Amino acid sequence: MTTSEKKPLDRQTMCSRLAMEFEDGWIANLGAGMPTLCSNYDFKDKDIIYQSENGLIGYGPLAKEGEEIPNLVNAGVQYVTLRPGSAIVHHADSFTVIRGGYVNVTVLGSYEVAENGDFANWKTPGRKGGGIGGAMDLAVGAQRVWIAMEHVTRDGKPRLLKRCALPVTAVGVVQRVVTDLGLFDVTPEGFLMREIAPGYTPEEVQAATEAKLIISPDLKPLKVT
Amino acid sequence: MTTSEKKPLDRQTMCSRLAMEFEDGWIANLGAGMPTLCSNYDFKDKDIIYQSENGLIGYGPLAKEGEEIPNLVNAGVQYVTLRPGSAIVHHADSFTVIRGGYVNVTVLGSYEVAENGDFANWKTPGRKGGGIGGAMDLAVGAQRVWIAMEHVTRDGKPRLLKRCALPVTAVGVVQRVVTDLGLFDVTPEGFLMREIAPGYTPEEVQAATEAKLIISPDLKPLKVT
Amino acid sequence: MKNKVLNSFDEAVADIPDGATIMVGGFGPPGLPQNLLGALIRQGATDLTIITNRGDQTSAKANTGHLVELRRVKKVYCAFSASPHPSQASVFEELTESGEMEAELMPQGTLVERMRAAASGIGAFYTRASVGTELAENKETRVIDGKTYVLEFPLHADYAFIRAFTSDTFGNLQYDLTQRNFNPVMAMAAKTTLVEIEGDIIEVGGMDPNNVHTPGIFVDRVIKIPPAPEGLWTLPSDGKP
């Protein structure tokens, strides 16, 4: 492992790393913000079906400016396009898809993830309100809950924690996390670091992490293929 | 009151007597068998919306022989016709209409009705099975539960009872009953006979009734207008 | 998108094991998957649990009542477990009265809502239907806003057999009129959904997304019904008995 090109991963690389593992035919729900970058990955022959909370099943890329279809937005209220084979349902049926276990993977952003699989992404300190949206339903309903987030806060505080400090979104549901420093699986023993941002050492990543990391014996540089 | 034309009411008269009181714009669910005769009443300017359990909203008269539309049946599996403005929903939404209180009146057949508003129409003595269909949902969900049935069984036993002998369909929900001998409202004090089959005396009707009848001071011959 | 079209009903039902739980759609003839039922009868799976509006009928070319008559059903969840006419006692009734087969009878709205709960990740729900009747005798009740409700649990299934009018190759479905009935809810509730198509199977992209009645994500296998010989119904070409 070399430190020659030490640079945190960019957001597209982080999301592409998760998207790489999407399987053909999967139904995916991508949270607003960073997770939507997963759809930029080149899936080649794989067919991914994007689903959003507002009842849109099977949408395509973002609409080009000037080509927006007025009544067609995803859950992040971005104008998207229709793919052949798409379908529209109402909100209650959309959460049948979500809570009923039809979503193969959801990729969500988060403030914190804990080594027990808890995560916190709806409320920041000192505020009475918050924004839940579909996250709590996705967290308990999707077959896989994967998180994409920066490894530390803007103030440099760790986000991979022993226990969440913020109010949690769901308990024990996160299976995988990608950050700008690596790829981590949540295991019964805690965070297993499987891949690391090129140029970083495990010790450097651990120093930016509150939870104790288990370093995979097969630790590899994180790479998008 | 004269006994000159003493004859039990026919089924169409019984049902027309109930249908007379349907109001313009009402949503009505008519049980299989006798209650469907309600739709033969001439509603003149009144617009009645028939709803059936299988998700058909706003259907019209029975289809003429040879003019059946193959995929269009009502809850009694009779071929019916479509009226302009009709709509199809699935079964779960159909029971939203029913349990959610959108049905203004349901007219059901029954084996027994009790003076406390219980009725029994799904199971006969000595059988393990029965046929419930939508009756239990209609009984608790419809705004008005009206019953059309013969006054006595084929063996001459009363059907208007103090308490149901058969397993009940619902508790305390029946508001009105028409039989071949008269029209009865269920009141907190018991059955109030409001109208009587022409030619019969109240004593004769009481003799065919287990429950004690309250005879309306305004008792009138039952007549369809 | 995945092409879910199979060419034969026998192929479609080949993997269904003994002991499977199957939802069977239809309300009267419309929406009844008689070709799938015909194939299942030929296939031989036994010890089945059937979830359907009524399980006693033998009126269509192939219906659940035939599976019952063949002693291949151990339990039926339904809203009708006896003909309304006692004179028409069925094998279904004989078997349930003798205890050879079990029938769990419930209100039709409860039946479909229990399917929807299974589909939707709802753990249980309260309904007023059946309160105070013998069906609620051993069930939990609760007073909510002054009214008594009974607690009901989801009905899950391994397979749904349904019938629709049009499908695309991905399994987006449209139903014709009251062919719809239980079918969309069953498609959502079952792990694997098999659909017989009365009309056409079209290319993906040929259906208005606004008017898809059952999204293809809920559908696993679609089979076109072969041309019908004649008559009011599209009869199964391979239905037996």
Place this chain on the structure above:
Amino acid sequence: MKNKVLNSFDEAVADIPDGATIMVGGFGPPGLPQNLLGALIRQGATDLTIITNRGDQTSAKANTGHLVELRRVKKVYCAFSASPHPSQASVFEELTESGEMEAELMPQGTLVERMRAAASGIGAFYTRASVGTELAENKETRVIDGKTYVLEFPLHADYAFIRAFTSDTFGNLQYDLTQRNFNPVMAMAAKTTLVEIEGDIIEVGGMDPNNVHTPGIFVDRVIKIPPAPEGLWTLPSDGKP
């Protein structure tokens, strides 16, 4: 069949009393009833309870956030009670933090399922969403098949404000794409449903019964949006502010 078409938004909302509970549809701009909201703002009703996905927004020409800013709302049931960006703190947040207005926050799936329960005569239901979070702290939970669920109760409303694309004069509705969102469920859940129509109001009989998205029996008042001046959106002609 009854003609439910009204000619003005002001007439449509005239009878809404202080203290009313109103469901407001839409998810982002699609399906947002901004003309009805504009009329309600002019009408003056106050002390309102609003049930909507998020109540803080002032982004459309007339939105629930404007009613909040005018201090006409006492409580909001929603899935978002704060902007995701703390820098964009809204009047909504100020009022809830000071206690002048109440917000009951819940998962979006719970929000719509509570509406559906109200529509469907379901007394309460169990969902897994929010289990183990502070939202479930004072709620009843129950373990079903080894998983913990939280008990949730119906959300009823006096009025629903929704937007659709096409209506017939009886109120049978079709939505355009994601304009659908909460709107069909709100139409079923509220006592009185008001709909603004982006496209055409057609004669009864002009809509395929197979493709009615919201049956007219759930709809009470329909109003055509006057021609839009310009822009991507059909802007309210009478929206204010």
